[in-house]
Amino acid sequence: METVEVKRTNRALTIVTIILSIAVITLGILYGISVSSNIKYQTSLENVYQKNFYELVDEVNNAETKLNKILASNSNEYRAKLLKEVSKNANEAQTRLNMLPYSVNGLADTITFVNKLSGYTETLAKNLDDGKNLGSENIATLEKVYNSVVDIKKYLNTMSKQMWEGFSITDSSLKMDGDYNYLTKQLTAMNGSDIEYPTMIYDGPFSDSQINKEVKGLNFSDVSMEVAKNNLGKILTDIPVDELSFSGESNGHFQTYDFSYQNADGKYIFAQMTKKGGKLLTLSSPNIYNSKKIELQNAEKIAINFSNKCGIDDVVVVWSDIIGDDAYINLAPKISGVIIYPDLIKVKVDLDKGDVLGYEASSYYMNHTDRKILPARLSESSARQMVNSSLKVKDSKLALIPLEYDREVLCYEFTCTMEGSTYYVYINAINGIEENILKVVNTDNGSLLM
Amino acid sequence: MKSKLLIISFLILAFMFVSGFSTFYMLNNSSDVVEVASASTNKSVQSKLKDLGYYTGNIDGIYGPLTRSAVINFQRDYGLSVDGIVGPETLGALGVSNSTSQSSSDLYLLAKCVYAEARGEPYVGQVAVAAVILNRVESPEFPNTISGVIYQPWAFTAVHDGQINLEPNDTAYQAAKDALNGWDPTYGCLYYYNPVTATSQWIYSRQVVITIGKHVFAI
Known part of the structure; x- marks a missing residue:
C-alpha cells in the first residue's frame, strides 16, 4: 500500500516537473520575443532622436556660416536675403532641439536664444527691405550673436563625437540626475553657463516688449475684495452675493480677486475681478444644459446687455457663431463710426437658458485707452479700388485694427466673397496699403477667421 | 494526492501563461490607438442621417447600435463598402467635413x-x-x-x-x-x-x- 503511494507521488512529481519545464521554456520564449521587439522599438526611437540631433547640427552650422557672411557683406539686399535664411535656420534648429528628450526647462536659455535669434534676424531683414540700414548697434549685436552660435556649434560637435562613440540619447534621457535627466546635464553646457547669450533689442516675434506688455486700460485705484465681490454681485443678479465664495488672488499679467459659485444643479461659475477698479475680467462656466432654444440674435442682445452691466458701453457685435450648444459672440467698441478691434470682448452665451457662460475682457483692459483716431485720408471708393478685382465687395466699414507688435492702423474693412468663400480685406485708410486679409473657414466646430 | 498536485501545477501553468501573455500583449500593444470619430463629428453624422431618414435616435454624438445600423443602411443604399464605420468615404457621401483643417x-x-x-x-x-x-x-x-x-x-x-x-x-x-x-x-x-x-x-x-x-x- 505504501509503495503504491510513493510511486504515485513520484509520477505526480514527474508530471509537475514536465509541466513546469514547459512553462519556463514558454515564458523564456515569450520574454525573448518581447525583449527583441523592445530593442527594435528603442532602436527606431533612437534613430529618430539622432536624425533630429544631426539636423540640429546642420542648421546651426548653416546659421553660423551665414551670420559670418552677413558681417562680411556690404550689400543690404544680400544681407536681407541671408538674414531671412538665418531666421529659418534658427526656427528649424529650435524645432529639432525641442524634439530631443531633455527635461523640460533644462535648456530654457538656449531655446530662448534660438527663438529670439529667429525673430531678431527676421525683423532686421524686414527693416532692410523697408530701406533702413542695420546701424552700428545691430552690427555689434550680430557679432556677439555670431560668437554665441560658434560656441553652440563647438559644443554640438563635441557631442557628435560622443554619439559616434555610442552615446545613446534614449538611454541618457531615462537616467535621472537630480531634477533633470542625464541628457539635459550633457546639454546644459549650452545653457548659459559656458556660453554667454547677448541681448537682442528689437520689436518682433519673441522680443521682450512682446512678453512684458503693459496693461493700458486699468487706470483705476485698487479696491478691496469686498468691493470687488459686491461689483460681481451686481453683474450676476440671479446669484445672491453671499453665495459667491472668495477663492484666492492671482498675480499674473493682471492682478485679480477670484470668486467661485456652485449650486446643487451642477452649475459652476468662476469669475475674476481686477484689483484695480474691481472690474469683471473673466467669467468661465461649462454648459450643463445641452439643448438649443434661443436664436443667435437674442444671444447677441444678451451679450451686449451683459457687457453694459460690466460697465462697457457702446459695443457692437463684430462676429458671432453657434458652436455646439453655445453662441460665441465677439464685441468691440464703436467710437464715432469706427470699430475698435484691439479692445475685443468675448462672450459665450448658452442657448438653452440664455445664461452668460463666458466673458473675457482681457484684450479690452490690455489695450483700451482714449485714442485719438485721425480721420481717414482715403475715400471709401478709392480704397475699394485697392481690393483685388476678383472679389465681390458686399459691405464696408471703418475699423481700427491691431497689427503685430502693438501697432494699430485705421482701415476700411471690406466684406467680400469669391467662389462661395467669404473674406475680410483690410485697406489702410491713410495710405491704401492692403494690411490684412481674413478668410472665413468653415469647420465642423463652427466658422473660423484665419 | 495526485489530482491535487495536478490541479496545483495546472493552476501555476495557467497563471504563468496568462501573465506571460499579458506582459507580451502589453509590451506589444500599448501603442495601439482605437480610432474613434470625435463626438462632434458623430453629431454631424447623426443629424445628416436623421435628415435622410436613416436614423431615428437622439443626436447625442454617441456611436451606438442605432447609429451603426443607420450607417450600415446608408452605406448599402449608396453603394459604399458596408462596414458600419464612418470613414472618409462615408463622411464624404454624407457631406460631413471631418476635422481636416x-x-x-x-x-x-x-x-x-x-x-x-x-x-x-x-x-x-x-x-x-x-x-x-x-x-x-x-x-x-x-x-x-x-x-x-x-x-x-x-x-x-x-x-x-x-x-x-x-x-x-x-x-x-x-x-x-x-x-x-x-x-x-x-x-x-x-x-x-x-x-x-x-x-x-x-x-x-x-x-x-x-x-x-x-x-x-x-x-
Missing part, C-alpha cells in the same frame, strides 16, 4: 491633452491647462506650435504615459475651445503642477500666479 486638429489635440492632464479638475482648471499650452506656443522658451508643445518630450506626464490617446469628452472640448478663443484664467502662465505629486524641486522656484483645483499655475 489645421485649426480643427489643433482643437482636437488640445482637447486630448486637457482631458488626459486635467479631466478630474474643475472646468476653469481645464481651460487653464489649455491656456498654459497656448502660452507655451507664444513663449520663446518652448516650441512654436501646439503639437510641438504637447509632444515635447517629458513636457506632460499624460502624454508620456499614453493617456493622451484617450478620447476627450465634451467638457474637455469646451475648455479647449474657450482657451483657443482667448480665455486664459492664468494670465500668461507657462507651468502648472500638483503640489502633492510634484517631484521636481525646480518647479517651486517659479512665481505662483493662481491655484485652481489641485493645480498650481506659475510663470
